[in-house]
Amino acid sequence: MTEDIIDLIKENVIQGRVTQDDEGLEEGMAGKPGVTELIGEAIEQGIGLSDIIKTGLTEGMETVGQKFEAEEYYIPDMLASAEAVGAAMEILEPHLAENGIEAKGKIIMATVKGDLHDIGKNIVSILLRGAGYAVKDLGNDIDPQTIVDAVKEERPQYLGLSALLTSTMMQMKDVIQALTDSGIRDQVKVIVGGAPVSEEFARSIGADGYGADGFDAVRAVESLASDKAKG
Amino acid sequence: MPREGILVHNPYERMTKEQVRQIHHASMQILTDPGLISFNRRAAEIFASNGAEVTPVSSGDHPTWLVKIPEKLVLHALDSAPRIVKLGARNPDNALILNGEEPRVYFVTGSETNIWLDVEFPTYVKKSDPKIEIQVPEFRPRRGTVADLCQSAHVCEHLETLDGYIRTVNIQDKDITEDNKDVNKFFASLNNTTKHVMSGLTSLSQLDNVVNMARIIAGGEEELKQNPIISFITCLVKSPLQFVEDTTDTFIEVCKRGLPVVVSSSPQAGTTAPMKEAGIMAQINAEILAGITLGQLVNKGTPVLYGSVPVRARMDNLDDSYGAVETSQYNVDCSQMARYYKIPNYSTSGVCDPRTPGTQSSVERLFSDILVTLSGPQYLHCAYGLLECNSVFCLTQAVLDDAHFQMIKFFLRPARIDETEIAESLKQIREVMATPQKLYISYIRRAMRSRQISPPYPFEGDGEGDNVFALAHKRMQELLAKPVDHIDRATTARIFEEIPGLLRRQVDGLKTEG
Numbered sequence: 001m002t003e004d005i006i007d008l009i010k011e012n013v014i015q016g017r018v019t020q021d022d023e024g025l026e027e028g029m030a031g032k033p034g035v036t037e038l039i040g041e042a043i044e045q046g047i048g049l050s051d052i053i054k055t056g057l058t059e060g061m062e063t064v065g066q067k068f069e070a071e072e073y074y075i076p077d078m079l080a081s082a083e084a085v086g087a088a089m090e091i092l093e094p095h096l097a098e099n100g101i102e103a104k105g106k107i108i109m110a111t112v113k114g115d116l117h118d119i120g121k122n123i124v125s126i127l128l129r130g131a132g133y134a135v136k137d138l139g140n141d142i143d144p145q146t147i148v149d150a151v152k153e154e155r156p157q158y159l160g161l162s163a164l165l166t167s168t169m170m171q172m173k174d175v176i177q178a179l180t181d182s183g184i185r186d187q188v189k190v191i192v193g194g195a196p197v198s199e200e201f202a203r204s205i206g207a208d209g210y211g212a213d214g215f216d217a218v219r220a221v222e223s224l225a226s227d228k229a230k231g
Numbered sequence: 232m233p234r235e236g237i238l239v240h241n242p243y244e245r246m247t248k249e250q251v252r253q254i255h256h257a258s259m260q261i262l263t264d265p266g267l268i269s270f271n272r273r274a275a276e277i278f279a280s281n282g283a284e285v286t287p288v289s290s291g292d293h294p295t296w297l298v299k300i301p302e303k304l305v306l307h308a309l310d311s312a313p314r315i316v317k318l319g320a321r322n323p324d325n326a327l328i329l330n331g332e333e334p335r336v337y338f339v340t341g342s343e344t345n346i347w348l349d350v351e352f353p354t355y356v357k358k359s360d361p362k363i364e365i366q367v368p369e370f371r372p373r374r375g376t377v378a379d380l381c382q383s384a385h386v387c388e389h390l391e392t393l394d395g396y397i398r399t400v401n402i403q404d405k406d407i408t409e410d411n412k413d414v415n416k417f418f419a420s421l422n423n424t425t426k427h428v429m430s431g432l433t434s435l436s437q438l439d440n441v442v443n444m445a446r447i448i449a450g451g452e453e454e455l456k457q458n459p460i461i462s463f464i465t466c467l468v469k470s471p472l473q474f475v476e477d478t479t480d481t482f483i484e485v486c487k488r489g490l491p492v493v494v495s496s497s498p499q500a501g502t503t504a505p506m507k508e509a510g511i512m513a514q515i516n517a518e519i520l521a522g523i524t525l526g527q528l529v530n531k532g533t534p535v536l537y538g539s540v541p542v543r544a545r546m547d548n549l550d551d552s553y554g555a556v557e558t559s560q561y562n563v564d565c566s567q568m569a570r571y572y573k574i575p576n577y578s579t580s581g582v583c584d585p586r587t588p589g590t591q592s593s594v595e596r597l598f599s600d601i602l603v604t605l606s607g608p609q610y611l612h613c614a615y616g617l618l619e620c621n622s623v624f625c626l627t628q629a630v631l632d633d634a635h636f637q638m639i640k641f642f643l644r645p646a647r648i649d650e651t652e653i654a655e656s657l658k659q660i661r662e663v664m665a666t667p668q669k670l671y672i673s674y675i676r677r678a679m680r681s682r683q684i685s686p687p688y689p690f691e692g693d694g695e696g697d698n699v700f701a702l703a704h705k706r707m708q709e710l711l712a713k714p715v716d717h718i719d720r721a722t723t724a725r726i727f728e729e730i731p732g733l734l735r736r737q738v739d740g741l742k743t744e745g
Binding site: 075137 | 669672677
């Protein structure tokens with residue numbers, strides 16, 4: 001029974017089905033339980049969280065990654081699966097500590113002041129959730145002080161900043177300066193991204209990482225996490 | 232089931248209904264004043280015996296006649312010419328149904344080029360930084376051979392958008408003569424594609440050999456009639472307004488045999504036709520109608536195509552300029568005239584002026600391919616691989632053309648807007664607006680897999696370099712490696728037994744005797 005539910009979770013991650021209303025890729029899936037319903041059922045049955053995360057969610061995403069590499073899956077498929085994993089992790093999060101499972105990390109995401117473009121930031125948020133991170137999305141047009149306040153309150157390990165315009169990208173520098181002025185710069189790793197942003201720019205404003213696209217942003221966060229683990 | 236081609240729902244038309252009528256009336260006037268000069272005795276006699284005013288102009292070794300065709304004769308011919316012409320195929324699923332009243336477009340190769348263009352990719356090293364190497368396509372022209380024609384038919388068999396095959400290259404091997412060229416070019420084409428095969432005829436003496444070959448492949452006389460796997464192109468009227476002696480004979484004989492035939496006229500605006508749109512349109516229309524009329528007088532009901540290949544002259548050297556904007560205008564107008572007469576239209580696009588593939592070639596061919604397709608001609612020829620105004624054929628270019636015809640066909644899909652689509656879209660919009668991300672991405676997954684979303688350009692490079700030619704060339708080689716459904720052994724043996732002039736090496740292995 002345990003294996004059945006975990007297999008179903010994995011299968012639905014591969015199909016990219018968040019809820020029972022999602023069609024997935026194969027015919028006849030609509031109406032059947034999606035990842036959120038299956039996770040609820042698994043918790044009710046007392047199935048181990050580490051099994052759910054490792055065998056259901058992580059292995060499911062690994063299969064999705066392989067399909068993407070083999071050009072069988074496209075970016076929308078990756079996003080759908082990541083969204084399903086993100087939804088699952090949101091349900092599981094309150095239960096992680098009591099089961100002795102350490103969360104991967106928390107990330108605050110924001111599009112900077114003066115910039116209303118949030119597609120890129122939203123896609124990165126979905127992918128990060130899919131990779132197992134807890135994401136707090138502040139939205140768009142967010143001023144530096146609001147970001148500083150959120151970092152103080154939420155105490156995330158990472159801060160992701162996004163900008164689409166050349167006229168707003170310098171706001172990222174202001175946010176980093178505001179973090180420094182508040183004495184919390186060393187508490188959080190800052191990753192920046194967006195169409196006009198480059199690795200060189202990221203370095204020049206003192207950011208810790210740069211994501212060229214959604215997948216690269218996840219890689220940047222994973223890389224910083226790995227550096228941190230190595231001490 | 233025949234091939235689908237692409238139906239143009241609202242064909243683009245340049246002329247108003249009144250302008251179409253004006254062109255028709257102008258053409259009718261041309262047919263009686265000045266009329267046509269005929270270098271062909273039989274044509275003159277056929278017209279004379281059917282009420283046309285025929286006057287000898289000169290006698291001696293090369294007699295000529297002035298033929299004045301009354302409108303009544305033309306209108307009768309237009310009545311008896313079939314509205315629907317079937318072009319059969321060795322694989323019946325590849326048959327084409329050309330309906331003069333329906334703007335359903337089929338994409339076809341053409342024409343008969345003397346030059347075949349090989350492509351190689353030598354490596355160049357950057358002088359200032361020898362670590363940097365790039366591959367640049369190098370094009371090598373040479374005379375076409377039987378092997379080339381086979382290769383071209385083979386690749387065209389696998390091109391997704393290509394509906395029919397007009398022999399692309401003139402076979403000029405040492406062992407090809409005027410007397411065996413026709414049978415060899417038809418066999419090379421028929422043996423390497425299961426699509427419809429159309430060609431001109433080099434020698435009238437070979438017509439029956441070619442027709443017999445088609446009869447054997449189709450399975451018999453009646454089978455060939457029901458499934459005409461071959462058809463002919465004839466340029467019986469040379470512009471301006473002259474029935475040519477030999478091609479008119481060929482046309483008459485093809486009509487007698489009842490196989491589909493194109494009445495093709497190719498005036499050049501500025502030299503062999505007026506430069507002005509009204510002038511060239513009135514003349515080419517008169518020339519084609521004169522040919523159609525002759526065909527119907529020879530054999531009432533014989534299937535004919537309104538073959539329009541108008542072109543503008545280059546101003547610097549008076550060569551053809553298929554890349555000129557006016558060339559597309561004339562072709563679009565002809566498509567409209569053919570539809571007015573309800574005769575299937577054989578039209579022209581995709582030919583370009585430069586001799587090698589490149590930026591100019593891409594711009595010119597895509598420009599005319601899009602515009603002429605939008606006008607809804609039933610049989611769009613010259614569309615694949617042709618360069619330098621019909622004199623050069625490049626198979627890699629044909630593969631590139633297939634890619635842009637896929638784009639054109641996708642564009643011409645009918646708009647999917649109805650109550651169901653609207654209801655589904657409203658549901659989607661409301662659902663997405665209720666989510667924090669407000670993204671529609673999850674809804675496009677099924678659409679992608681059901682081919683509702685146009686695919687990316689297949690020859691897109693993965694870096695900053697332009698790898699289009701290299702990727703298209705690789706694709707061409709892949710297609711060449713795919714098997715082709717050749718004519719079966721028993722039929723091939725019978726063809727070689729009954730049809731004289733066929734080269735054994737066509738089936739024993741194609742070593743060029745060039």
